[in-house]
Amino acid sequence: MTTTPMNEAAPLLQARHLTRHFKVGGAIARKSLHAVDDVSFTIGSREIVALVGESGSGKSTIARLLARVYKPTSGEIYYQGRPLSGIRARRDVLAYRSDVPMVFQDPFASLNPAYRVSHGIMRGLALHRPDVPRTARRAEAERIVAQLGLDGVGDVLDRYPYELSGGQRQRVGFAQALAYQPRLIIADEPVSMLDVSVRIGLLNLMAKLRDEEGVSLLYITHDIASARYIADRIMVMYAGHLVESGPVDTVLQAPKHPYTQMLVGAVPDPRAPLSASLATDRAEPPRVIDPAPGCRFRQRCPLAVDACGHVTPDLVELAPRHSAACHVAAAAAGVGELAVSARGSA
Amino acid sequence: MPSVQPSETAPATEPILRVRNLDIDYDTAAGPVRAVESFNLDVGRGEFVGVVGESGCGKSTMLFGIAQLLTPPARISGGTVEFNGADLVTMTQRELSATRWQSLSVVMQSAMNAMNPVKQLAAQYEDVMRAHGERSAKVIRDRSVEVLRLVGIDKEHLASYPHQLSGGMRQRAMIAMALLFTPDLVIMDEPTSALDVVAQRSLMIQIKELQQRLGFAVIFVTHDMSLVSHFSDRLVVMYAAKAVEIGPTRDVFADPGHPYTRGLLDAFPSIKGPRVPLTGIPGSPPNLLHPPTGCRFAPRCPHRFEACDTPPPLFDTGSTLAACHLHEPARVEVLR
Numbered sequence: 001m002t003t004t005p006m007n008e009a010a011p012l013l014q015a016r017h018l019t020r021h022f023k024v025g026g027a028i029a030r031k032s033l034h035a036v037d038d039v040s041f042t043i044g045s046r047e048i049v050a051l052v053g054e055s056g057s058g059k060s061t062i063a064r065l066l067a068r069v070y071k072p073t074s075g076e077i078y079y080q081g082r083p084l085s086g087i088r089a090r091r092d093v094l095a096y097r098s099d100v101p102m103v104f105q106d107p108f109a110s111l112n113p114a115y116r117v118s119h120g121i122m123r124g125l126a127l128h129r130p131d132v133p134r135t136a137r138r139a140e141a142e143r144i145v146a147q148l149g150l151d152g153v154g155d156v157l158d159r160y161p162y163e164l165s166g167g168q169r170q171r172v173g174f175a176q177a178l179a180y181q182p183r184l185i186i187a188d189e190p191v192s193m194l195d196v197s198v199r200i201g202l203l204n205l206m207a208k209l210r211d212e213e214g215v216s217l218l219y220i221t222h223d224i225a226s227a228r229y230i231a232d233r234i235m236v237m238y239a240g241h242l243v244e245s246g247p248v249d250t251v252l253q254a255p256k257h258p259y260t261q262m263l264v265g266a267v268p269d270p271r272a273p274l275s276a277s278l279a280t281d282r283a284e285p286p287r288v289i290d291p292a293p294g295c296r297f298r299q300r301c302p303l304a305v306d307a308c309g310h311v312t313p314d315l316v317e318l319a320p321r322h323s324a325a326c327h328v329a330a331a332a333a334g335v336g337e338l339a340v341s342a343r344g345s346a
Numbered sequence: 347m348p349s350v351q352p353s354e355t356a357p358a359t360e361p362i363l364r365v366r367n368l369d370i371d372y373d374t375a376a377g378p379v380r381a382v383e384s385f386n387l388d389v390g391r392g393e394f395v396g397v398v399g400e401s402g403c404g405k406s407t408m409l410f411g412i413a414q415l416l417t418p419p420a421r422i423s424g425g426t427v428e429f430n431g432a433d434l435v436t437m438t439q440r441e442l443s444a445t446r447w448q449s450l451s452v453v454m455q456s457a458m459n460a461m462n463p464v465k466q467l468a469a470q471y472e473d474v475m476r477a478h479g480e481r482s483a484k485v486i487r488d489r490s491v492e493v494l495r496l497v498g499i500d501k502e503h504l505a506s507y508p509h510q511l512s513g514g515m516r517q518r519a520m521i522a523m524a525l526l527f528t529p530d531l532v533i534m535d536e537p538t539s540a541l542d543v544v545a546q547r548s549l550m551i552q553i554k555e556l557q558q559r560l561g562f563a564v565i566f567v568t569h570d571m572s573l574v575s576h577f578s579d580r581l582v583v584m585y586a587a588k589a590v591e592i593g594p595t596r597d598v599f600a601d602p603g604h605p606y607t608r609g610l611l612d613a614f615p616s617i618k619g620p621r622v623p624l625t626g627i628p629g630s631p632p633n634l635l636h637p638p639t640g641c642r643f644a645p646r647c648p649h650r651f652e653a654c655d656t657p658p659p660l661f662d663t664g665s666t667l668a669a670c671h672l673h674e675p676a677r678v679e680v681l682r
Contacts, residue, residue: 054542055513165630166401195400195569196613200626203615222542229615229624252617266547267617268572 010081011042012216013066013100013184017075020061024289034288035061037240038075040315043184048210048217050227050248052263053237059220062237063188066218067102068093098128098180105189107169111161117172118157121145124179141179148175148205167198174205184216185209191226203230224267228252236260239288239296242315246322256324256333259297295327303328357390357580362530362563363412364388368425370404370411373418379634381407381420383587389531389563394554396578396595397567398610402631404587405567406455409535412565413452414442430530447474451524453517455536460520461508467494467519468504474526493522496556514545521553531563538573550577572614575599583607586631586642593666603661603668606643641671653677 020036036058043049053059064070066077068084077084079096087096104110111120121141125132132140141157148171150156161169170190177185187206191199207230209215221227227234228248235245236257244257255261288296295301298308307327315325318333370382382404389395399405410416412427414434427434429450434442446452454460462470471490480486491501497518508516517537524532534553538546554577557564568574574581574595581598583591583606591604602608609627629646632638638645640655647654653671661673671677 054544167630196571196610197400197627198630200613200615200624201628204623204626224543225615225617228617229621249621262544264617266543268543268547268570268575269617 010078012045012080013043014041014078015062015066015075016040016078018062018065018072018077019074020058020065020070021073031289034240034291036065037288037291039237039240039242040075041235041242041245043216043218045183045216046210046214047232048206048219048230050219050221050231050234051237052221052224052227052234054222054263056239057237058240059237060188063102063186063218063220066100066186068096094128098124099183101177101180101182101185103170103173103177103185103187103190106193107166107173108161108193110173111169113161115160116157117145117159117161117164117175120172120176121157121179124176128180144175144178145172148172148178149201150175165198166194167201170194170202171205174202174209178209178213178215182215184218186218186220188220189222190219192221192223199226200229206230224252224263225269236263239291241296241312241325243297243326244324245315246319250319250322256318256322256329257297257326258301258303258328260324262300295325357388357393359390359392361388362391362430363565364426364428365412366426366428368408368411368427369423370407370416370420371423372407372420374635376635378423380423380637381587381634382411385411385425385589387565387582387589387592389565391530392557392561392563393580394557394564394566394578395580395582396574397565397582397584398569398571398574399584400569400631402634403584405569405584406535408584409452409533409565409567413446413450413533415452443477447524447529448478448527449530451527451529451532453520453524453532453534453537455539461516463508466505466507471504471523471526474523478527489526493525494519496525497522497552514541514549517541517549518552521556525556525560525562528560529562531565532557534564534566536568537566539568539570546573553577571610583610586637587634588642588669589660590643590670591666591668592660593663593668597665601663601665603663603666603673604643604670605647605649605672607668609646641669 018036018039021032021034024031024033039062051059051062061070065072079100084096087093118141121144122137125137125140145151145156150168150171161172164172173190191202194202203226206217206219210217219227219231231248233246234248234251236243236259238259244251244255244260251260252264255264293312294310295304295308295313298304301308305328311327313325313327313330315323316330316335317323318329318335365385365387368382368385369380371378372381385408387395397405397408407420411422412434414437416422422435425435429445468490472486475486475489490504494501494503499515499518499522503511503515511519521537538549541549550573553564566574566578578595581593581595582589583598583604585606591598591602591607598607599611602611606627612624613626615624627646632642632645641647641658644650644654649672653674658669658671660667660669661675663673
């Protein structure tokens with residue numbers, strides 16, 4: 001952001017008690033679907049943070065909150081220390097959009113079929129890069145597509161999306177985002193529509209953007225193996241709550257929340273022997289309409305205790321940089337409600 | 347085309363389905379495009395066969411060809427699909443209708459699109475059973491409740507419309523419909539691809555349990571090789587309209603004979619063990635309007651050599667059958 005002095009001490013992006021509810025069930029019913037409830041996290045510079053969870057867990061709602069598509073019901077997002085709700089001037093809105101662009105899931109739907117590839121990139125340059133004079137835009141666009149490994153496609157800038165493969169189109173999506181010289185790219189399931197053999201190329205590209213351009217990424221996915229492959233940190237969502245977060249290897253090797261444990265156990269791994277631990281889990285994720293307090297995972301949880309039914313567990317740090325929102329895990333680590341009450345009664 | 351059939355890559359049981367030299371063409375303005383070429387497959391009674399490949403490799407077209415569900419511009423231009431001794435390709439519509447649901451059923455990729463959105467589950471199940479001559483409302487009702495119980499859905503949901511079910515339940519309701527009669531073969535086209543990992547895993551386990559209990563055979567098409575790794579008996583890998591590798595699933599994973607299979611395996615990051623950089627497979631599949639004259643994978647293959655200018659037949663690698671000149675007996679001799 002060029003208009004205000006940057007607060008260097010503040011994290012790149014911080015969400016505090018972020019909440020988004022949607023009204024459902026018609027005008028009279030006044031029910032409210034809690035898509036995201038009281039979620040707090042930070043994203044630093046030059047890091048890839050993976051956000052995982054099943055469909056309906058609120059991952060994409062978080063992406064849209066960060067991209068200012070939705071306004072939060074309550075809570076606040078701070079970008080470089082500045083609250084987003086305070087950004088009103090068009091210039092500041094544009095500056096935020098160029099710093100935090102989004103890459104979408106479906107490369108077949110997210111590019112306008114009527115325009116050549118150059119259109120999206122050059123438009124971004126015209127809107128967000130006053131430092132690039134009109135005459136230099138074409139050269140800059142060529143530099144960007146080369147950086148994304150699209151230079152092998154002859155005259156890619158003059159092609160139409162239908163002439164490109166899925167992997168190439170998704171690279172164009174990243175090229176559009178990169179044209180803004182972003183600080184944080186929000187990538188919502190960017191590789192889930194692609195074939196496995198090209199998926200890895202895109203993941204490597206995302207890691208390269210972090211390492212060479214210093215861009216941070218929020219990588220939203222349900223593919224935990226790919227999250228482990230590129231992310232530095234991982235956040236796990238369940239039914240609108242953040243249930244676990246920490247360094248990716250720590251979380252996946254020693255998951256503390258029973259939901260993360262279930263998720264990690266469900267990942268098909270051809271190199272691992274089959275364990276039938278999940279054979280009995282047929283439960284469905286809850287629809288969180290007007291939820292009562294308590295842990296939202298308790299109906300499916302093998303460890304649920306009495307407290308899970310009426311006290312919503314907070315996300316607390318159970319090991320260095322590794323947090324989970326679970327009464328049982330917290331008690332095991334000697335913190336939280338259960339540990340306190342156990343100590344009180346003893 | 348010479349094809350070797352050593353015993354370990356043939357089904358262990360007597361085959362109920364024999365596909366021989368199946369060719370499927372799409373008629374386009376630029377001429378016919380062969381989407382499936384010289385495809386051979388035997389499926390044994392009660393066997394679980396996985397078919398993997400990337401988008402556009404012809405795997406779904408092949409399935410539709412087996413089930414005789416192709417619509418123009420696609421057509422079968424050669425070969426036979428022998429099911430329980432009769433050739434499905436030359437069957438009349440009336441004969442096919444009698445076979446469908448009764449002994450051969452299909453579970454589509456998207457249950458939301460495959461089911462009738464304005465009919466309750468009960469009505470859809472009833473349709474299927476009435477079409478096959480069942481008249482008794484009680485029998486229909488009892489069987490509907492029974493198949494829902496098989497897939498773990500409460501009978502209350504017989505009164506539900508598809509949109510009232512979650513994705514996983516819808517897919518299970520589809521599978522229940524496929525089991526209304528006792529089919530010998532259930533063809534599944536990516537039935538789990540719209541689900542997330544936990545639901546996907548529990549559905550796979552359920553399909554496997556049902557298959558073992560009821561003894562039907564399954565052809566399971568997916569783009570996700572790791573998904574079938576624990577569930578299929580044999581695996582077929584397709585690339586650019588052709589089967590490039592066939593073998594027992596364990597052997598294909600442990601010792602892939604085709605460079606494409608190895609490339610696919612190496613494209614999956616693992617959730618355990620050290621984090622190693624992966625490369626995927628450079629390039630993209632060929633345009634089938636003008637496929638390479640030799641091996642179709644050669645332009646992307648790290649091992650290509652002179653012989654790759656001619657199309658490779660399936661060679662016995664010792665554990666699988668792979669369409670790769672690296673396994674040509676003469677060449678293997680020289681290497682030894």
